[in-house]
Amino acid sequence: MQNQSSAFRTWHRWLSLIVGVQMLIWAVSGAYMVFVKLPFIHGVHLTQEADGVLHNPAAGIRIADVIATYPDAHDVKIVNRTIHGERQDVAQVHSGSDKFLVDLRTLAPIQLAAGDIRALAQEYYKKGNNPITNVELLTENPPTELSATHLPIWRVDFDDFGNTSLYLHQATGEMTVRRHDFWRGFDIMWMLHIMDYKDRVDITTWWLRAFIFGTFLFAFTGSILVVQTLRSNRRKPI
Amino acid sequence: MKFLQWLHRWTGLIIVLQIVLWTISGLYFALVDHHGMKGHQYHTAPQSINLDLGHAKNMNPSWWNNFEEVRLLRHELVLGIPKLEVHHRGGISYLNGQTGEPWVTSENLAKEIALSTYSGPGTPTRVTPISTSRELHDWQGEGYQVDFNDDLNTRVYVDSISGTVLDHRNTPWVVADWMFRLHFIDYTGGRNFNNLVIVAAGAVTLWFALSGFILLVKLLASGEMRFTFRNAPLWATVGANQHKFSERAHKTVLQTLQDNDVLVESGCGGGGSCGLCKVTVNGTAEITAAERDLLSQEELSEGIRLACQHRIGKVQNVEVTEVNAQKHSLTLVSSSFLTPMLRELRFLAENGEIEYSAGQYMQFLIPDGITAIRPCDIPEEFHSNWAAIQDGNFKHIAVRRSYSMATKQNGNELVFTVRYQPQAEGAKAPGVGSTYLCNLKLGEQILVEGPYGDFTRMAGDTRKLFFIGGGAGMAPLRALIQEELSSKVPREMVFYYGARDVNELVYRKELESIAESKKLSFVPVLSDALTDSDWLGERGFVHEQALTYLSSVDVHEYDFYICGPPKMLSATLSMLANLGIDQSRIRFDDFGN
Numbered sequence: 001m002q003n004q005s006s007a008f009r010t011w012h013r014w015l016s017l018i019v020g021v022q023m024l025i026w027a028v029s030g031a032y033m034v035f036v037k038l039p040f041i042h043g044v045h046l047t048q049e050a051d052g053v054l055h056n057p058a059a060g061i062r063i064a065d066v067i068a069t070y071p072d073a074h075d076v077k078i079v080n081r082t083i084h085g086e087r088q089d090v091a092q093v094h095s096g097s098d099k100f101l102v103d104l105r106t107l108a109p110i111q112l113a114a115g116d117i118r119a120l121a122q123e124y125y126k127k128g129n130n131p132i133t134n135v136e137l138l139t140e141n142p143p144t145e146l147s148a149t150h151l152p153i154w155r156v157d158f159d160d161f162g163n164t165s166l167y168l169h170q171a172t173g174e175m176t177v178r179r180h181d182f183w184r185g186f187d188i189m190w191m192l193h194i195m196d197y198k199d200r201v202d203i204t205t206w207w208l209r210a211f212i213f214g215t216f217l218f219a220f221t222g223s224i225l226v227v228q229t230l231r232s233n234r235r236k237p238i
Numbered sequence: 239m240k241f242l243q244w245l246h247r248w249t250g251l252i253i254v255l256q257i258v259l260w261t262i263s264g265l266y267f268a269l270v271d272h273h274g275m276k277g278h279q280y281h282t283a284p285q286s287i288n289l290d291l292g293h294a295k296n297m298n299p300s301w302w303n304n305f306e307e308v309r310l311l312r313h314e315l316v317l318g319i320p321k322l323e324v325h326h327r328g329g330i331s332y333l334n335g336q337t338g339e340p341w342v343t344s345e346n347l348a349k350e351i352a353l354s355t356y357s358g359p360g361t362p363t364r365v366t367p368i369s370t371s372r373e374l375h376d377w378q379g380e381g382y383q384v385d386f387n388d389d390l391n392t393r394v395y396v397d398s399i400s401g402t403v404l405d406h407r408n409t410p411w412v413v414a415d416w417m418f419r420l421h422f423i424d425y426t427g428g429r430n431f432n433n434l435v436i437v438a439a440g441a442v443t444l445w446f447a448l449s450g451f452i453l454l455v456k457l458l459a460s461g462e463m464r465f466t467f468r469n470a471p472l473w474a475t476v477g478a479n480q481h482k483f484s485e486r487a488h489k490t491v492l493q494t495l496q497d498n499d500v501l502v503e504s505g506c507g508g509g510g511s512c513g514l515c516k517v518t519v520n521g522t523a524e525i526t527a528a529e530r531d532l533l534s535q536e537e538l539s540e541g542i543r544l545a546c547q548h549r550i551g552k553v554q555n556v557e558v559t560e561v562n563a564q565k566h567s568l569t570l571v572s573s574s575f576l577t578p579m580l581r582e583l584r585f586l587a588e589n590g591e592i593e594y595s596a597g598q599y600m601q602f603l604i605p606d607g608i609t610a611i612r613p614c615d616i617p618e619e620f621h622s623n624w625a626a627i628q629d630g631n632f633k634h635i636a637v638r639r640s641y642s643m644a645t646k647q648n649g650n651e652l653v654f655t656v657r658y659q660p661q662a663e664g665a666k667a668p669g670v671g672s673t674y675l676c677n678l679k680l681g682e683q684i685l686v687e688g689p690y691g692d693f694t695r696m697a698g699d700t701r702k703l704f705f706i707g708g709g710a711g712m713a714p715l716r717a718l719i720q721e722e723l724s725s726k727v728p729r730e731m732v733f734y735y736g737a738r739d740v741n742e743l744v745y746r747k748e749l750e751s752i753a754e755s756k757k758l759s760f761v762p763v764l765s766d767a768l769t770d771s772d773w774l775g776e777r778g779f780v781h782e783q784a785l786t787y788l789s790s791v792d793v794h795e796y797d798f799y800i801c802g803p804p805k806m807l808s809a810t811l812s813m814l815a816n817l818g819i820d821q822s823r824i825r826f827d828d829f830g831n
Contacts, residue, residue: 009508010493013463016454020447026260027440027447034440037432057299057308064294074286078311094286204271212265219261223254226247229511 008228012221019214022195029189041186043178046164050123050175052080052087059089062104066091069107081173082119083110092172100171112154112173120173121156121166130160137170145179145187153177240531242449242456243511249446256423256439263421270414277411280358280392284403289313293320293335301338305331316401317350323400332400343398345382352384352394355403360388371395373407373415375427464488464549472550476500477560487551491517494550500558508546515545518557523548536811540821565603565687566592568652570678575616577742578623579658580710581676585684587650594689596721597714597799597827599642600652603685604674606636611661611668613676627660632667639671640690642801642827644713646721652686655744657710693801693827695722701797703729706784706810708736708802712744714827715801719749723757732759732787732796736780736806738766740773761787781810785817793817800826 039045063076075094080087083101090110091102101110112120114135121132134157142148143155146167153176154168167177187200195211196202267275294313297320302308305326312323313335320335332341343351345365352362364385370378373395380398385391390408397404415427422431423439457463470487472494473480485494492515495502503514513532519541526547533542545556568585576582611630641654658676659669667673678684693714695703703722707715712735722728737743743762753760763776763783776783780802788796798819800810807828814824 013454013457016450017458017463020450020454024447024451027443031440031444034431034436038430051309053307053309054311057302057305057311060302060311061297061299063297063311063313064291067289067291067294071288071291073289075312075314076289077313080309201272203267204269209265209268212261212268215257215261219254219257222250225509226251226254229247229509230251 008221008224012218012225015214015218015221019211019218022211023215023218025192029193032189033186033193036182036186041183043164043180043183046126046178046180047124047166047175048126050082050120054078054080055087055089059104062091065107066093066102066104070095070102072096078104082123083112083116083173085115085119098171099169101173112171114154117154117156117168117173120168121154124166124168124175125158125164127158127160127164130158130164133157133159145184146177150177240511242453243509245445246449246453249442249449253439253442253446257443259420263417266414266417267421270410274410275414275417277392277406277408277414279390279408279410280356280360280386280388281406282355282357284354287315287318289315290320296320297322297335298338301333302326317347317354319347321401330400341399341401343382343396343401347401348382348396348398349384351396351401351403352382355406356386356392356394358386358388358390358392360386360392363387368395372427373411374404375429377404466551468551470550471554473555474500475557477558483550485550487549489550490546491548491550491553491556492545495545495558501560502545502558503563510544510547513544516542516559517545519543519548519553520555520557521553523553536821536826559692563688563690565685566600567683568686569683570680571651573676573678573680575620576655576744578620579660580742580744581613581656581658582644583654583656583675583678585652585654587652588683591647591650592652592689594643594647595694596646596717597642597693597695597825598689598691599640599693599714599827600654600686600688601690602639602641602671602675603687604634604637604639604671606634607674608633609670609674610677611673613658627668632673634667634670634674637670638687639675641671641675642691642693642714643689643717646717646724655710655713691827693799693825694718696797696823696825698797699727699729700795701729702795703731704784704788704796704798705731705733705735706780706798706800706802707733708780708806709742711801711803711806711827713801715799716745716749718799719752719758723752728757731757732761734761734763734780734784734787736763736765736783736802739764740767740771779809780806781813784810785813788817793819796823798824798826800824801828804828 060078063078066076067073070093072095073093077092078089079092080089083090089104091104093100093102101112102108103110118132118135121135134155136155137152138155139152142151146153150167152170154170156166156168158164158166162180162182165179166175167179168174169176191197191200194200194203195208196205273279297313301322302311302324305324305328307327308324310323310325314321321341322333322335324331324333333339334341349362349365362384366383368381368383371383381404382396382398384394384396386393390410392406392408394406395404396402418429419425419427422429422433423436424430424433466486466488468487469484472483472485472491474483474495481498481500483494483498485497490508492502492508502517510526510528516533516537523543525538528547529538529544532544543553567588569588570583571586572584574582608631611632612624612627616624641656644653644655656672656675659672661668695718705715705718715733719731719733722731733749746762749758749760752758761776761783763778763780764773765777765779767773767777798814800807807826811824811826
């Protein structure tokens, strides 16, 4: 016979009003993140490698000429990329914190225009012939789905299921960031899960910690109740 | 509602441990933050060094012309040594930019590479060649572990083939890694939160949280969670005592009683799921869904409610049955057949006299075990009744069974009549409680809990007592009659007792001798007596015979006490209802058989 157990139920009920609702949010957001595979969220299926086989691997000796022209370079790559409508071997140069492409014939830097980006995006894009609805160079005010550290960057939107957006490096046209609606959903779930409703990165807010402590109490009172209920015998068994 | 409670309870039981683990690891993440978990406390990006024209001019295309399908050529410096990275059909190759030979990382170079990414206070103490590491989940190949003697036990892993730093690890990282294992239920160290185990756990948790949430919404809608600082009174009659309690008006009757040390039975602690905290409400009280499930129509119409379901703001006057139930150990001192299927068991209470009122019952705590189906001492004359029951044993679980005392309180002796319940058609075994008790040997002990029950005598000097019983319902009625006879001025009593045949007229002689003293009118009624037998008494159903009697007297002079098999009980109750007897003048016990 139980005599003093009502207090746990009262506590459990009142905690449920505060902590319980957040626990439901944790359960729902957690379930979304767990049920949907992470590579899919990352959009691995959206793109493919677009750089081709080098036309002339011997072009590697041009690295010395690139260094002579750009003495601050600390990392030089030779790649085969579609530029100005044709595939060509070009140098990709890291100089200081800059990254840019260099024409191997003229050793002049290459400027990518919206048309180049559109062509590259179509090569990266793996989901068929869905039309591109927008190509723009973002220089400030990034959308919430993009970290400001990526700026400036090209954004290419596709009209497809999931509203894919591909972000290409401003100077090199490299595939940099993939976004689609499942990622955006994941981001909302992540925000709800860590309770940082502003920047979605801070996992140390005092209210998150408070709710976690509340959850301990909530789980404790609930455990007591379930043990009590399962142990209690109906008084008059048939 | 019941299903949701069930779902919430069981999913909770399954998942509670993981929820605690999620909470612990979640708390850790919230306290430590990202940068505390990466192992990068002493990590820094290596300084980039401008490429050297001399090295570049020295490079020769013949070094990489043997590779097929070259996609990328990359040139950088590793601690001043030129390195050439070639992506080709066979994978990625790293060449020394001075010789064109495959890149080689010596122990010393590995130490230098490690140092180039290290910003801590320590120095490298040991360089160990490795091919795998528990701390690098997806990596295997050729490499080095470079240990540093700093406060975090930093180790830097270097890949030999590419001459690059794989990652930094340290003690906080190990703790964080375990937290990730707990949080993602991935004990391989892969930090994969799409694995099958966590998907299953997530599904259970979702149901658990959803059911809890719906229960909460229902609770809010029902107004059960109202809160107030206003006080409200509760008048409670407990046994013979009157109390007035004052508590916050949102408290339930159960909470108020328990807070004031009034014992009320409760199995679930106020959840409305066990149905034990019965009280009688004086005045009106609405009937909740839980009460509709757990209380009988009769109880509801008598004003019986569950104390956990009502707030003292609404219900202010209740009667509470005094509970002085305790566990007692009884020793069997005699056990004998009274009728073919009914045994009288006499026990002595180990710890002296147990106070109880006639009509109350004890709950027997039948332990689990293996019990014989047939008792070994069936008297000769009853063998024919037992002919159909096979010998054998059956295994049973522990159960609780209730039996009424068959006498008034009498020292430390307790008497019960137990009706043997043979195996019913379709049932797996005979009645557990009755079979166990019928097989109990003299001197054996058993635990009982009690006394319980409110099937006790009603007050009123001028009232007459009318008992209607059948079968094993004899026990509490006999006790009530004994108790009445022992009062100073016994009131007038009538006892209609139904049985199948003359063999089943238990305690007949005793009752007939009481009847001779004119204090009791005892009328046995047989339902199955053979027409040619020498039975001269009443025949038929006991409630019909009682009705014949009652139609010639003033029924309103009587209080009614009924105990017997379910069919008899319900027939009798509807008979009394037809006569217009006030509900409050009827007491019955439906567990006496």
